[in-house]
Amino acid sequence: MADHLVEAVNVTKAFGHHEVLKGIDLTVDRGEVVCLLGPSGSGKTTFLRLINQMETLTGGRIRVDGELIGFKEVKGRLHVRRDADIARQRARIGMVFQRFNLFPHKTALQNVIEAPITVRRKSRAAATAQARTLLETVGLADRADYYPAQLSGGQQQRVAIARALAMEPELMLFDEPTSALDPELVGEVLTAMRDLAAHGMTMIVVTHEMTFAREVADRVVFMDDGVVVEAGAPDEVLLHPQEERTRTFLRRVRQDAEQELEAARALETLEELGELSDPPGASGPEPGEDPERRRVH
């Protein structure tokens, strides 16, 4: 068994003449949670996409569990892997994106069982039993037969997590999984991720959720302009950053968070005032209406 589950050595990626990653070195141990922070355009998504082979690197090496990603090394020379081999490698990695990319015409349960049946050749019965367990672990046992459009953003994102877990990955990549959510829905997704971390899943999480990073990450990595600027224990990087670029970024994230909180409070106040002016009974759910559905917009 390799020492590190993920090992990136001098990874570079260029789109045309634009060098987006300029030599990333990063290792992630088994069971470790690494939070990746950095300003927009610094290359965080690109790095995750390279690990998951949605892009091909320009230089350097990425190994997952000791195996070179995308290439095979034979007598010191690199050969591109065959498609089937790449599919096998990708199946070991789960990815959750910023935008919930569920199949809209499939229910939560159907979304979760799809890959285990088609890729892993599981029986429908076994895949369904596993999917029900996974939906339960993300708190959605009662939403198995709902379609994505009938679920809130937070619920959809938890289905996306269950769907990734159904492939029994050894590594989970999260790309800002809560940044497209309304503030009140962020917590439930972070809770599902926290549980996953507590069960020993190896995770690389791109996030601006500082509280989550402080509480759950074993290591925080700050990237800017295609390089790792600073990495270390969460409290070291988040509370005592050594680099000016890290300090500037953290200041900005905190300001943004404060502004968001203020906006949310203002909205709450407005809603309270609105409730008062509504005719009696107008603000409650209609008879027979599922109150959860009212959160969808």
Ligand SMILES: Nc1ncnc2c1ncn2[C@@H]1O[C@H](COP(=O)(O)OP(=O)(O)OP(=O)(O)O)[C@@H](O)[C@H]1O
């Ligand atoms: N397919 C592509 N073709 C050309 N340029 C790309 C492509 N994908 C990403 N880039 C460029 O690479 C740079 C890094 O993008 P990336 O999406 O990795 O940043 P990021 O750190 O994830 O940013 P954000 O926080 O906004 O998500 C950007 O300048 C982007 O325009």
Ligand SMILES: [Mg+2]
């Ligand atoms: Mg990104």
